[in-house]
Amino acid sequence: MAIKITFPDGSVKEYPRGVTAAKVAEDISSRLAKNAVAARVSGVLQDLEDEIQEDSSLEIITVDQPEGLEILRHSAAHIMAEAVKRLYPQAKLAIGPAIENGFYYDFDVPEAFSPEDLGRIEAEMHKIVQENQEFTHWEVDRETAIKEFAAMGEDYKVELLQEMEDDQVSIYKQGELVDLCRGPHLPSTGKLKAFKLLNVAGAYWRGDSNRPMLQRIYGTAFAKQKDLDEHLRRLEEAARRDHRRLGRELDLFSIQEEGPGFPFLHPNGMVIWRSLEDFWRKEHRRRGYQEVKTPIILSESLWQRSGHWDHYRENMYFTEIDERPYAIKPMNCPGSILLYKRRLQSYRDLPLRYCELGLVHRHELSGTLHGLMRVRCFHQDDAHIFMLPSQIQEEITGVIDFIDYVYRDVFGLNYRVELSTKPEDAMGPDEIWETATEALRKAVEAKDIPYEVNEGDGAFYGPKLDFHLEDCLGRTWQCGTIQLDFLMPERFDLTYIGEDGKEHRPVMIHRVIFGALERFIGILIEEFAGAFPVWLAPVQARVIPVGERYLDYADQVRRQLMEDDLRVEIDARDEKVGYKIRSAQLEKIPYMLIVGEKEAEAGTVSVRHRQAGDLGSMPVEEFRKLLRQEAASMALQPLDISSVVD
RNA sequence: GCCGGCGUAGCUCAAUCGGCAGAGCGGCGCAUUCGUAAUGCGUAGGUUAGCGGUUCAAGUCCGCUCGCCGGCUCCA
Numbered sequence: 001m002a003i004k005i006t007f008p009d010g011s012v013k014e015y016p017r018g019v020t021a022a023k024v025a026e027d028i029s030s031r032l033a034k035n036a037v038a039a040r041v042s043g044v045l046q047d048l049e050d051e052i053q054e055d056s057s058l059e060i061i062t063v064d065q066p067e068g069l070e071i072l073r074h075s076a077a078h079i080m081a082e083a084v085k086r087l088y089p090q091a092k093l094a095i096g097p098a099i100e101n102g103f104y105y106d107f108d109v110p111e112a113f114s115p116e117d118l119g120r121i122e123a124e125m126h127k128i129v130q131e132n133q134e135f136t137h138w139e140v141d142r143e144t145a146i147k148e149f150a151a152m153g154e155d156y157k158v159e160l161l162q163e164m165e166d167d168q169v170s171i172y173k174q175g176e177l178v179d180l181c182r183g184p185h186l187p188s189t190g191k192l193k194a195f196k197l198l199n200v201a202g203a204y205w206r207g208d209s210n211r212p213m214l215q216r217i218y219g220t221a222f223a224k225q226k227d228l229d230e231h232l233r234r235l236e237e238a239a240r241r242d243h244r245r246l247g248r249e250l251d252l253f254s255i256q257e258e259g260p261g262f263p264f265l266h267p268n269g270m271v272i273w274r275s276l277e278d279f280w281r282k283e284h285r286r287r288g289y290q291e292v293k294t295p296i297i298l299s300e301s302l303w304q305r306s307g308h309w310d311h312y313r314e315n316m317y318f319t320e321i322d323e324r325p326y327a328i329k330p331m332n333c334p335g336s337i338l339l340y341k342r343r344l345q346s347y348r349d350l351p352l353r354y355c356e357l358g359l360v361h362r363h364e365l366s367g368t369l370h371g372l373m374r375v376r377c378f379h380q381d382d383a384h385i386f387m388l389p390s391q392i393q394e395e396i397t398g399v400i401d402f403i404d405y406v407y408r409d410v411f412g413l414n415y416r417v418e419l420s421t422k423p424e425d426a427m428g429p430d431e432i433w434e435t436a437t438e439a440l441r442k443a444v445e446a447k448d449i450p451y452e453v454n455e456g457d458g459a460f461y462g463p464k465l466d467f468h469l470e471d472c473l474g475r476t477w478q479c480g481t482i483q484l485d486f487l488m489p490e491r492f493d494l495t496y497i498g499e500d501g502k503e504h505r506p507v508m509i510h511r512v513i514f515g516a517l518e519r520f521i522g523i524l525i526e527e528f529a530g531a532f533p534v535w536l537a538p539v540q541a542r543v544i545p546v547g548e549r550y551l552d553y554a555d556q557v558r559r560q561l562m563e564d565d566l567r568v569e570i571d572a573r574d575e576k577v578g579y580k581i582r583s584a585q586l587e588k589i590p591y592m593l594i595v596g597e598k599e600a601e602a603g604t605v606s607v608r609h610r611q612a613g614d615l616g617s618m619p620v621e622e623f624r625k626l627l628r629q630e631a632a633s634m635a636l637q638p639l640d641i642s643s644v645v646d
Numbered sequence: 647g648c649c650g651g652c653g654u655a656g657c658u659c660a661a662u663c664g665g666c667a668g669a670g671c672g673g674c675g676c677a678u679u680c681g682u683a684a685u686g687c688g689u690a691g692g693u694u695a696g697c698g699g700u701u702c703a704a705g706u707c708c709g710c711u712c713g714c715c716g717g718c719u720c721c722a
Contacts, residue, residue: 112650255714309694367648368647378722545684547679576681577681
């Protein structure tokens with residue numbers, strides 16, 4: 001009895017019924033068989049050793065494919081679990097998935113793993129690989145599975161099984177390890193060549209801080225040792241662009257023991273800050289925003305009215321003035337709302353766009369603080385748009401375009417969008433949430449921007465579109481957000497006078513572009529690895545006189561450049577040129593201007609760029625134009641001299 | 647907040663079994679006046695995160711507190 005197997009290229013071949021994908025792969029080429037990790041049979045991923053009983057399409061999945069690598073990593077997690085069970089028989093298994101760049105497995109063990117334990121576990125894994133144990137699997141009905149896992153003391157697996165809806169579940173076994181798993185897996189443990197355990201961390205069972213804390217071991221695995229080495233090298237490189245390290249090395253900011261989560265901006269960091277702020281102001285002005293400033297401390301009663309008291313109190317700081325209770329603002333919206341309410345508003349004046357670089361304070365859990373990325377006080381580039389219901393779409397779209405312009409066009413950053421929906425602890429009725437959520441959804445979809453839905457992650461007053469940026473290790477941070485709010489206007493009884501002379505209820509958008517200046521600067525530091533484009537660079541050019549005799553000329557050059565507000569300084573230290581260049585390079589200063597006898601006589605500077613190297617000499621005036629233009633255009637790459645226009 | 651790890655000079659790191667706290671870089675001083683990634687010599691710099699304990703003796707061992715790092719939870 002033969003069955004027909006259709007391959008991805010459309011070709012069809014006959015094989016005996018019950019043939020395995022492994023045999024088919026072997027039939028095609030021994031090389032394919034060697035790299036194969038699983039098969040996709042009629043669209044479903046399965047093991048290579050599973051028998052194929054009917055006419056099917058077949059794709060052999062190899063380790064070179066993303067799915068193949070994922071299977072490899074998932075199998076690595078199982079091998080790690082087996083190693084852990086051998087060394088710590090009392091360990092209970094929780095879950096162990098493949099993740100981006102690796103895998104993890106959560107264990108419940110009486111004592112936490114130490115970093116040294118990882119070495120032992122890794123060594124045991126190597127043994128298991130050596131033993132080349134086969135991965136086998138079978139189906140069993142759920143009730144039986146529950147009994148069996150209960151007998152093994154695998155309480156977490158039992159809990160998972162109890163919540164599953166399928167009648168039949170799939171069980172995998174390799175060596176001594178029996179695990180509840182959908183698969184597929186490698187044919188055998190010997191296929192795992194390149195892996196490494198990276199670190200161990202606590203993780204709550206099911207991500208719930210009320211449940212037990214388990215021990216999570218993270219590891220990574222690749223098809224080849226070369227790929228693993230490359231990945232480890234990238235991790236090291238990423239550590240070098242960590243904004244906390246660069247922040248110290250480039251003297252941009254610091255966080256002192258006296259104020260955990262409260263960053264200090266140094267003179268160099270402040271230059272970046274001011275450049276961003278100038279850019280921010282200019283861009284808002286031309287989009288019809290009006291800048292405001294609202295107080296940092298406001299009466300507690302305001303926060304009760306806004307709902308923060310009920311929904312956000314845990315994150316707030318409080319104080320008392322003249323025996324009356326006040327709160328330090330965690331958000332800027334109530335302040336903007338008070339400004340809106342200060343007078344009667346006409347429909348003619350809407351949309352009213354108030355923007356504010358507002359300093360907010362939030363009590364974040366100590367364990368979550370992270371350099372500039374998560375702090376306890378930060379400046380939001382906030383704005384509140386008060387508008388007619390008919391203006392919702394256009395305003396949302398305007399903000400989406402604004403964010404896209406800033407992220408992509410200006411900074412060259414890639415971002416990911418999430419639509420965050422109603423949280424559990426939310427104000428207002430479901431219908432309003434639905435209306436608001438749909439309005440946001442409609443706006444992103446109209447822009448054809450891909451997005452994921454982040455269920456239950458909205459603000460307590462409204463759903464939001466969140467814009468995430470990546471740091472050097474690929475961790476994502478929420479930066480921009482657009483929140484649509486029907487509820488605050490209600491609570492504060494906001495109104496505008498409509499065409500009909502009657503009072504109507506406006507709708508609000510709360511939005512940020514950078515998110516927080518602090519976080520955005522953190523992202524930029526890592527994105528540029530500290531080598532900021534000229535418009536942001538704390539020092540744009542450093543004049544390096546080759547000897548003391550040329551200090552006067554160096555100063556003349558500096559003055560000339562400073563006339564255009566360029567940030568230039570002189571390295572007047574009594575050191576050799578090579579030394580001064582090295583220091584400027586390490587400080588990642590975009591341009592170095594070497595001046596000596598020749599330059600002083602000709603009125604030129606010898607230009608060196610931090611990446612391009614020696615660019616030869618040019619008249620000071622020409623360099624001035626180049627630098628001015630590079631700064632003004634917010635160029636991400638150095639300009640070519642020939643492109644500079646007068 | 648929770649789990650684990652870590653904390654020595656401004657920075658990077660040494661200090662054997664519990665036995666005199668050190669080096670390089672950076673800083674400062676002197677010499678040198680130099681042409682595209684490190685000139686030489688000298689010198690200052692420490693409550694070994696803090697508090698308590700064990701010991702003849704603690705950077706080292708124990709306890710507590712603080713901070714940092716990696717995760718989890720949470721969020722701009």
